[in-house]
Amino acid sequence: MSTAVPTTDAPVSHADPFALDVLHDPLPFQSALREAGPVVYLNRYDVFAMGRYEQVHAALTDWQGFQSAAGVGLSNFRYETPWRPPSLLLETDPPHHDAPRAVLSKVLGPRALTKLRASWMVDAEILVDQVLDAHTEFDAVSALAAAFPLRVFPDAVGIPDAGRENLLPYGDHLFNAFGPVNSLVEKGAPRVAELSGWVNAQCTRDALSDDGFGAEIWAAADRGDITHEQAPLIVRSLLSAGVDTTVNGLAAVLYAFANNPLQWARLRENPSTLAKTAFDEAVRWESPVQTFFRTATSDIDIEGTEIPSGRKILMFLGSANRDPRRWTDPDAFDITRNPSGHVGYGMGIHQCVGQHVARLEAEALLAALAARIETIEPAAPASRHLNNTLRSWESIPVRITRR
Known part of the structure; x- marks a missing residue:
């Protein structure tokens, strides 16, 4: 942690965006960040920050100027x-x-989604029926938002059933580790070796089924599209980034509907058209991935503020997605809004390669729910799960009435 005085004319903030109270409710900090200026110096961590949509979007799409290879967390791999x-x-x-991205884009492309669509729709219906047959009040996080991705996505990758309970704790630590070494990182540290070892073991050719995404990645290595050394790392990317973000996206949309009955009624009227839009609006509104870092590859001038070469820049995706300069009534969850252009999946060449898979999971779950329940509302106050990078839920108790 640094308290150095910057050699910059950027506004200076003494706030800690990774403080537990800020992670619990980041909106006041994000509003102050946007109002302070297009670039703000965070002296606690000796980094620059952007909270406005225009600058965040521009940085995400400029990989030449804003480098990812030095790490997308606070640590500088240089x-x-x-x-x-x-x-x-x-x-x-x-x-x-380029090569890893091209391989994964093909593996997760339209053909894969077409193949999965019918089975995932059925899987969602089975899960929702199981939940609704047993309860009219339940935790939407554990019963649906976590249960559905953990039911279908590891199957699609091709990993065995045993040990899947390790996926969320591993992802939780991974995303915590993008921030500073605080109590959240320290809490997960004792299990790092165990969880990393399990995840790495699932990425080997022998551990994977013959008909999943993982096998297709290894087949790409056999063709020479990527190296055999790269193959397990690409499989690992699916397991580390393909679960937690979707779980929190699904939790966000369920929380949004439970607290916005008019929006739920609109979805029920036209689920085939509005389900995907609703999920994207929830990703904009809640931004499951709140922050990512980049590193300046040269001295960069932004609105008259120079960011020196080699310095870290913290981009607040959640803040950009609620910037009133870009969005009308940004704090409202509105499924009639066009949320395209939000940066909840990133933007540019590093935009989330699995976003269409996440949308399909959301479409399947929301369609099953819309066909079966009349209303959904809070049954008790929801509680947050704090993470340095993710906007997460611990529990969202809901009460439903069936159709």
Whole structure:
């Protein structure tokens, strides 16, 4: 932690965006950040920050100026050794980023979604029937938002059933580790070796089924599209980034509907058209991935403020997605809004490669719910799960009435 006085004319903030109270409710901090200016210096961590949509979007799409290869967390890989091999998707830039991205884009492309669509719709209906047959009040996080991705996505990747309970704790620590070494990181540290070892073991060719995404990645290595050394790291990217973000996106949309009955009524009237839009609006409104870092590759001038070469820039995706300069009534969840252009999945060449898979999971779950329940409302106050990077829920108690 640094309290150095910057050699910059950027506004200075003494706030700690990773303080537990800010992580619990980041909206006041984000509003102050946006109002302070297009670039703000966070002296606690000696980094620059952006909270407005225009600058965040521009930085995300400028990989030449705002580097990912130095790490998308607070640690600067130019000077620090990462605790795990860097992600070939998130933490590389062209040309090293190109082949892994191309392979994964094909593996998760339209053909894969067409193949999965019918079975995932059925899986969602089975899960929802099981939940609703047993309860009219339940925790929407554990019963639906976590249960459905953990039911279908590991199957699609091709990992065995045993040990899947490790996926969420591993992802929780991974996303915590993008921030500073605070109590959240320290809490997960004792299990890092165990969880990392389990995840790495699932990425080997022998551990994977013959008909999943993982097998297709290894087949791409056999063709020479990627190296055999890269294959397990790409499978790992699916397991580390493909579960937690979707779980929190689904939790966000369920929380949003439980607290906005008019929006739920609108969805029920036209679920086939509005389900995908509703999920994207929830991702904009709640922003499951709140922050990512970049590193300046040269001295960069932004609105008259110079960010020196090699310095870290913290981009607040959640703040950009609620910037009133870009969005009308940004704090409202409105499924009639066009949320396209939100940065909840990132933007540019590092935009989430699995976003269409997440949308399909959401479409399947929301369609099953819309066909079966009349109303959904809070049954008790919801509670947050704090994470340095993710906007997460611990519990969302809901009460439903069936159709």
